[in-house]
Amino acid sequence: MTSNLTHFDAQGQAHMVDVAAKDVTHRVAVAAGRIRMQPATLALISSGNAKKGDVIGIARIAAIQAAKRTADLIPLCHPLPLTRVTVDFELDEVASAVQCRAQVETLGRTGVEMEALTAVQIALLTVYDMCKAVDRGMVMEQIRVLEKQGGKSGDWTATLET
Amino acid sequence: MTSNLTHFDAQGQAHMVDVAAKDVTHRVAVAAGRIRMQPATLALISSGNAKKGDVIGIARIAAIQAAKRTADLIPLCHPLPLTRVTVDFELDEVASAVQCRAQVETLGRTGVEMEALTAVQIALLTVYDMCKAVDRGMVMEQIRVLEKQGGKSGDWTATLET
Amino acid sequence: MTSNLTHFDAQGQAHMVDVAAKDVTHRVAVAAGRIRMQPATLALISSGNAKKGDVIGIARIAAIQAAKRTADLIPLCHPLPLTRVTVDFELDEVASAVQCRAQVETLGRTGVEMEALTAVQIALLTVYDMCKAVDRGMVMEQIRVLEKQGGKSGDWTATLET
Amino acid sequence: MTSNLTHFDAQGQAHMVDVAAKDVTHRVAVAAGRIRMQPATLALISSGNAKKGDVIGIARIAAIQAAKRTADLIPLCHPLPLTRVTVDFELDEVASAVQCRAQVETLGRTGVEMEALTAVQIALLTVYDMCKAVDRGMVMEQIRVLEKQGGKSGDWTATLET
């Protein structure tokens, strides 16, 4: 790890960094996060999921589409040809939260952590949007990269402690 | 508060709900959140902020632009003519975190909570992007709506407890 | 009905026509269309719809999002603040087709026929995308405006005959 | 052909399928469709085309731009670096219709059928938009993939019967 922010040059000016010399490798990133809510809200999602009002299904689609738009949203991100996006959800009754986990892959010259994080963020926001009429106080948290593979910096796995 | 998810009709099918009968009123929403990081990362941002490598300034621009794209990102959101967007940051050395707060306003038929939350999410993601080369384990958290004003459901302020 | 194409001026040059003098009224448009396929493909959609692999639910979300992007796709369309979008599907076993019907509403200065048609087109395209691995020969057809309400030109209903 | 919808995993959850193991090959797709209208409307387009009011030229531009946005419109499509897009029109006086045919090519890991279909759909929608003031009852039909080349599944040509 370096001690400088690579998105700035020696004069402190932002730039989109040069990745032309980096190899095209198979790169994978996994990110996760959750939205905590009232138990009654979680129950509504749970019942809807089973029968009608598919909050989770819609959040998944929003997340996949957002992953594809990451370079449009994050100013200094490189556009990347994603080869795979999966988004999973788990209803956690103990924490009274919807847990989201996104995995993004590419064959490219730079990693896809930002794509995985963007997918998680938009998934959680979509859940918020669809449930806000019944629970305005929901909180999004524990949003982070869990692991990455590929590239010169090698593999990395988060040390988890909340 | 109702006990149903308004984004679904009686058959459980998603729709963009009818807001034509709602009044055009001045609506305000405030959202906040933070990204927790290593103290050395926060110090890098802090020094950059003062002199060069303006992480915070870039995150602010990304946030304002994202607020304008909310209806494009969140499937069932209505497009709204935003009249004001402000995004503030605070470097919290005790929590070793960058705190972000966004306020969005409109003269419209529905609220702007989603726009304020989207601004916060993209602000935090941009900070992550610019610092990830030195600190991959940053965590985004406490992302929520703090208050809303305007509209038939009236004003609302979050009861905070983390 | 006039006998000229209003999107061109007297010199034949395209422009986005002036709607400033038109009244803000409640405008509604309904469009429909279908995608014809092999009976086995329709059966796959039907079973997925009930249990898993929700083709219809995903097509609905894509359609609603596309309605919001109409002015970005159709060069001379005015941007309009949509107040409502609904998209319904019917599995027609006689015609071996998925039928789609979109209704779009606004309080604006011009109609929303294009938004309703765009929603239908993208809905059908999404169905095609999700089923093309099993049935490449699907055909989209009968895509039209069914009715419109509001505005100076008044209400209109299609005379149907295929 | 398989009997399952590849856009869903074993649990019926949508995902953007993994194409990393597929070869980069030259892929071509051709799609077509038409918009049927009153003979007087076709005559207006025909005269405009020759002299002024170039409906066809504008529809072609809209179609090419739409092909580039396919992955943004169709939720589970992969972004692809298009290497060629052509869009042709024919005024069919017998059917009283404008016929559109789009050919899209890439050097990529998956096919471009969706890009070709999207180009056709937006071309027809643009014709509708520009002529709707004189003919609201136009119908879009026979929209399909005509052929594809490249990729593991090999070449394919539609068996035409309307």
Added chain:
Amino acid sequence: MTSNLTHFDAQGQAHMVDVAAKDVTHRVAVAAGRIRMQPATLALISSGNAKKGDVIGIARIAAIQAAKRTADLIPLCHPLPLTRVTVDFELDEVASAVQCRAQVETLGRTGVEMEALTAVQIALLTVYDMCKAVDRGMVMEQIRVLEKQGGKSGDWTATLET
């Protein structure tokens, strides 16, 4: 005229300024600019314009579409519901240049100078793109606002001197 940049607050932080208290009035802006080229390039455009290879027609469509996307391109611009966009071109043989002039109108709370300038810039860029294979040295110049009407600051007309 004030002596401060209104896009920054008292702390020098960028924001999208509050326009809620401004009146909705009819606002018009006219911008212009030109692209200077070799006489042979201008002759190619001129002949294409008359018969085939319609550079000007394509640049006009790109300009109208760009006007609609101004708030997406310029970070602190407010989204505005445009009511009219016209884009005119003139082939100036004396200056060996294509001159472009865009007029944009809205009924809104803030002006449309940026929309008119964006239309001109993208029009000129499109001409550059289409002619660059024969003339890479073209220069874009004299791009400015010519006049604006409406709003509290009143009407304004540029004092021209190049």
Added chain:
Amino acid sequence: MTSNLTHFDAQGQAHMVDVAAKDVTHRVAVAAGRIRMQPATLALISSGNAKKGDVIGIARIAAIQAAKRTADLIPLCHPLPLTRVTVDFELDEVASAVQCRAQVETLGRTGVEMEALTAVQIALLTVYDMCKAVDRGMVMEQIRVLEKQGGKSGDWTATLET
């Protein structure tokens, strides 16, 4: 140099030209331009740059983002995976202008002149937007490609004379 406009086929119809047979090479383009203003406006930018109200920093971010959207704005441009974008500014007190220079790079099948020019144009537009409250008469000029490298047509450098 050929004497034909490659964006049109033999019938004069626009198309996105076939680049599949072109080699993937490292391609670089540099473009520049300036916005001329009143000396007092330049002084405001200059002081803001040093302390607060960072016009230049915001224009840089807008330019980098615009470079990534070039294929979305210019109808016949190919989408390209940019590998590097840098945007530099210089405050020219003699000309009373902000000078902007953008360098864009890719490993692709076609050049990035349009991306570099788009970055410059949006940079200058953003400066205009942020200063227009104090100086509406600013003029953008000398916008051109300075040099390109890579590709079959080889390197090229502009012969400068204003």
